[in-house]
Amino acid sequence: MRHVPGVSLQRKLLLWLLLPQLVLWLSGGFLAWRIALQNGEKGIDQTLTQSVRALARQIKPIGDGLLVDFPKAAQDILEQDPADRITYMVSSPPGRFLLGNAQLPPPPAQVDVAVGEAFLYQARVDDKPVRVALLDVDYGTASTRQRLRVQVAQSLTVRERIAQELLERMVFPMGLMGLALSAVVYAGVLRGLQPLKRLEAQIERAGALPHTGTTPLPPIELTSAPQEVHSLASTINRLLETVARGQQKEKRFLNDAAHQLRTPLAGLIGQTELALHESHEPEVQARLQKVLSAAQRSAHLVHQLLQLARSESNVVMQSIDLAALAREVAREWAARALAQGMDLGYEGVDHLPAQGHPLLLREALNNLIDNALHYAGPGATITVRVGHEEPGHWALLVVEDDGPGVPAEHLGDLFARFWRGSDKAGGCGLGLSIVEEIALRHGGRTVAEGLVPKGLRVGMRLPAG
Template identity: 65%
Template sequence: MKQAGRAPGLSLKRQLLLWLLLPQLVLWLAGGVLAWRVALNYAEKGIDQSLTQSVRSLARQVKPIGSGLLVDFPRAAQDILEQDPTDRVGYMVSSPPGRFVLGNGQLPPPPPGITIDAGEPLIYEAKLAGKPVRVALLEVNYGEADAPQRLRVQVAKSLAVQQRIARELVADILLPLLVLGLLLGVLMYAGIARGLRPLKRLEAQLGDRAGRTLAALPPIELKEAPQEVHSLAAAVNQLLDAVRRSLSQEKRFLNDAAHQLRTPLAGLISQTELALQETEPQALKERLGKVHAGALRSAHLVHQLLSLARTEAEVSLQPLDLAALAREVAREWTPRALAARVDLGYEGEDTLTVAGEKLLLRESLNNLIENALRYAGRDARVTVRVLRQGTEAVIEVEDSGPGLPESDRARVFERFWRASELPGGCGLGLAIVAEIAQRHGGGASVHAVQPSGLLVRLTLPLPGLKT
């Protein structure tokens, strides 16, 4: 049952707008709270200054005369204090402090425990009729030296004006910022839309390639685009190039397989047709022997082609003991070497750890030893070596056979190239060896041996060491 695809999330444009506008909104709200606190603070300072002036002025209107008081507080001044019903100013004169003398209401005393110095105004907050007020208090001394007295003057003002001033100030600050924020949001939307146009062009180019085969896909070209979009296009081009290389390798493998299998299969068909026409047992046996040899040759070719295809796949490198692997493969070939009267031996390190694919390295050793045994000839010597040279591990297979001329040594790693017409070979063994070495980050080379013979060398990088 086909599973439903996951629904797409927010578009890139909306995500960018969200992450750009959300911090702006948070900063706007934080700015509003900060502006409100600042506005309240400045309004409080203004009220305190006004109350201080009012309480000093009122205190000057109360003049002590002997042991009494003369209150020069005309009705006009009282009307000015009481003209704003929403922000009514309360005042009270008391002597001794707290005993009402005159005023428009009983004002709350200062908080307990506060020391009041004569002649120095005191500002404090209190509640009057359940509403918060700001009170300024000033005490003055009067009377005779033998009968001192103290006069307290209080002026109170509600905090409504403070809050109104703060609201007006915050509105004057935040409304222009809100308008600027909206304008900035529009500009950001337009800028994001313009910045994402290269992605739209990239999408259009990819859409134009939807109906084409992968091998015929041209690279994506973006003339004017940000660096990130160029990087994305370059990554897509690399992917397309890798796909093209993979298809090319697959096509080449199929072509090689078809070309190389055509001849032995045609030979098998012709030999079986002739065998079917034979009546003599001896002649029939000879024909069947040729069919068997052709089948073995075809099986070997198929094995080599599959090995070649395997080397072109991704290689998973794991730590392994290369010296132990070489000794193991050499022991496996010992019976065949004895049958061919070839002295097969191993020299080199007892243990040497490399990062490699065991199956591929075993295949390369099999191909090297098989080639040496086939072409070295009887009574030859074949030596397998695993050595450490600096930052590299070296695999060598040396034989004492006739060797190769210098002109042929340059072509030994080409596919399907053969230096000898001896039966059994297909020209892929050393090509597979070179491909395996390359897949492991190393290389392959061939050298002449004096007085005669051939040496094939593979180099592999040692793990954790750099050249």
């Protein structure tokens, strides 16, 4: 089952760090707006309280009557700003209009206004919110006591304007601080995740080594990293050690088993061949021939297992001439090819320097030629070819034949262990697997493609020296 990766750790950290910051920034802006409104309202209240007391002082009782000494200049000052005018109303008794603006609403009915104390409340005039200051004053004689009400109202536009100006002055620096904090958080997250990036890079470099799968992977080393990353690296190192021990045990078992089987199989083959020479009964010879064929196949399998174990061992590379090595191996197989009615030859460059292990490359080419001789069929032409392949400066070592080939859908199975292209006797399905192991050991890769009109090309691409 394929697992889809979730959100990256970097995105999660940024989300959990920047999202609360955004929420706090918006909350701070709203709180600043509310504080600005409250401060504006407080300033309006102070102004209205002073205005209503000053206006009340301008109304002087004379006997049972009133003298309103309110100059025209003061009235002009109160009403000089149409957008933020201050209006007033004088009534006696309260609610009975005497002068000013008759539209000022009374205070809420459930409020008991104390004489001589300013009372503040909100109302609406011309469908606009206003703040009203109210002051009740007693006047007249003891027998004819009367009450005078003075109201002064101011539009709340000034409060909103003050709050808006304050908020505008705060938003810009708060925005800059938010951006700066976001940048610091982003840089901190990137810096904090660098040890994980280095750990990932070390694992990728270790996985890309040419000898991957043949020698234990090097341990992960982090000189400076948080404790959690060190713990992760230590866990990975313990896992690598466990895998390396398992590989070593498997290689030792394979090598020991193959060595233990070589001697009895060689004795079985020798004794069977002697029995074939000494026996003259057809039935006995037929049975002995089957025993000999089975013993030879077993010996060939043991040999291939030994070569497989050798290809997975840690060996040292050296400078070689790949073309000279290929010509030498082709000459060694020429006699067997002629005996089987096939034409084996070499084509390619005269010299091709490369870095490799001669014994392993020789074994790989032996397996390629043996595979071609086994499956190409009588009369086939087999060519060992060495040359350059661009781009990338690759050295190409392949064996071509004009035999029946392999269906295109099975080309990818050629290098699988114990896979065979036909039921023809002989072979154990390990030869090309060994070729692939040797190619990987040299930092290269295998090649398998069909030829036109028929045939097969199998080999290796190796880094040129």
